[in-house]
Amino acid sequence: MSEFLLEAGRQTLQLELQEASRLPDRLGDDFIRAANTIIQCTGKVIVSGMGKSGHIGKKIAATLASTGTPAFFVHPAEALHGDLGMIESRDVLLFISYSGSAKELDLIIPRLQEKAVTLLAMTGKSRSPLALAASAVLDISVEREACPMHLAPTSSTVNTLMMGDALAMAVMQTRGFNEEDFARSHPAGALGARLLNKVHHLMRRDAAIPQVKLTTSIMDAMMELSRTGLGLVAVCDNDAQVKGVFTDGDLRRWLVGGGALTAEVGGAMTRGGITLQANSRAIDAKDILMKRKITAAPVVDDQGKLTGAINLQDFYQAGIL
Structure with a gap:
């Protein structure tokens, strides 16, 4: 029995x-x-088909929609009971029917x-009513279905x-549809998280930003x-310009060197x-942290003023791996 199933x-x-x-040789x-008709379409592409053709048609419509072509599926029976009203002269209808005579x-x-x-027609019969009425015919014909009874659509649906x-x-x-365009159609997916999120979407703000002034004492910086547990503190001047960072490592080095806790943090920080x-x-910001082998960094605006802070965990929680 097992061998029969495998065979x-x-x-x-x-x-x-x-x-x-055989399909590649049929493209002409x-x-x-058909492709130019869709590219030049100023409306929507409506895909339709009965039975198994309809199931495949739903997938084709979804693929078109997610790759830059406004498209949706309409069931033929529903079309005849009102849904034809959704179709306008500027639209294109791609009808799928192997026999072409639904x-x-x-x-x-x-x-x-x-x-x-x-x-537009997708059919296995080039002289069918569907093919004769269509502006372009995509040939999906097969010599035989994979069904041993030659009944169930198998090879033809593939x-x-x-x-x-x-x-x-x-x-x-x-x-010229690219991965960023694709991400905009999939904002909740992993690709959307990678390509659409900016640093300001993920960064810590306001009281969650670890920051001190140049004249702050080592004790207060510690x-x-x-308080914030980010592993660093942004050290700023009076104009909120970031002059350096004070990290756990800087603190250890300062104390091992005999530095006083009352000294100003500007003397112990990592400059720049x-x-x-x-x-x-x-995604680009995360790559910078990974390449520099650091876990966190201050975030600045276009004028170089401190506006936030972020660490690798913030990226991971947003699905940017």
């Missing part, structure tokens, strides 16, 4: 891969026409023609999915270190030090 699974995959391997003028098309195609909506991905990726790259710009990308 059935392998045969299915081999058949689907064999059918899919119709593919270019009965819903008899009513949908005339309505699209009345509205002057551009129709072809549909792959053709949809090919179309979406071609359009995306032509538009108390500030303890690393500061981060509030408007810089969080």
Whole structure:
């Protein structure tokens, strides 16, 4: 039984891969026409299809939407009961039907023609009513389904999915859609956290900022270190310009050298030090800390004034790993 299951699974995959391997050679003028139609669309791309084609169509619409093309899925039956009202002349309809003769098309195609909506077809039958009515036809035909009864859509649904991905990726790259654009469509994901967050989104503010003046005593600077637990204190002049940082290491070195706790912190601090710009990308700021092998830094504005503080834990908590 186990060997039978493995063999059935392998045969299915081999058949689907064999059918899919023919797709690249089918891309030609119709593919270019379909892609250009989507690129030049000033409205939305509506994807539609019945049954398994509809399930794949939902994924294609989602891929288009997440890669810079406004798109959504409309079920053909719902379209005939009111949802056609969502489709305008500036939109494009991508209809998926392997047979190209879904009965819903008899009513949908005339309505699209009345509205002057551009129709794109993804079908396995090049002479079907759908193909003949479309401005461009994407060929997803197969010689055989992987289903041993040649009934369940298998190879054909794989072809549909792959053709949809090919179309979406071609359009995306032509538009110059990049990873930051992608992140804006996925703000809650890991990529959104990495690319959209700025330092000022994550930094500690107001009373949570460890800071002292140049004339503050070592004792008081030590108390500030303890209060905030960030591992450093920003040392500023009277104009809030960061002149250095006072760290746990600076304190230890000062005490080992016999320094007095009543002395001014300006004499014990690390002058200059690393500061981060509030408007810089969080991922870039984290990389600076990692490369310099430090765990925290003051944050300054465009004028160099102290405006916050941040450490590696703040990045990790925001999902920037």
